[in-house]
Amino acid sequence: MTIKRYAAASGAAVLLALSLTACGGSDAPEDASQENFCEAFNSQADVGAEEDAGAQVDAAKEVADQLEEVGTPDDISDDARDGFEQYLEALQDIDEDDVEKLADASEEEAAEALDLDQDKFEAFFGYALETCLDVPTDAPTE
Numbered sequence: 001m002t003i004k005r006y007a008a009a010s011g012a013a014v015l016l017a018l019s020l021t022a023c024g025g026s027d028a029p030e031d032a033s034q035e036n037f038c039e040a041f042n043s044q045a046d047v048g049a050e051e052d053a054g055a056q057v058d059a060a061k062e063v064a065d066q067l068e069e070v071g072t073p074d075d076i077s078d079d080a081r082d083g084f085e086q087y088l089e090a091l092q093d094i095d096e097d098d099v100e101k102l103a104d105a106s107e108e109e110a111a112e113a114l115d116l117d118q119d120k121f122e123a124f125f126g127y128a129l130e131t132c133l134d135v136p137t138d139a140p141t142e
Helices: 003-009 011-017 034-042 045-049 053-070 078-093 096-101 107-113 118-133
Strands: none
Touching: 034 053, 034 118, 045 053, 053 078, 053 096, 078 118
């Protein structure tokens, strides 16, 4: 699966995550296996498959629970770990109003409208894509 295709599949989850900013750390483990981390990370594609805002919220919270339980591998950078925590908190705090507000927003529009450390958020997604798709983040997307 190409990065562009994966990003499209998980676009709703990304927009959901952009709806809130994170302020603090999580208690998620920092020694997850790559396999367990990727299984939890890849489960976010199911969020975008839901059509109803309430179902998207429920799916996002399930992803957050999985990610928090599994945590991140120990080779993740500090910035990417911060981005993970930011993403995790945003998923935990998401509600139907957030889903509806961001339904038509691009990732850039949502990020601009919010107080979000975009660099750390992108560091996390770059790490996760490279780790879980076994595709370098600078690879061609076509």
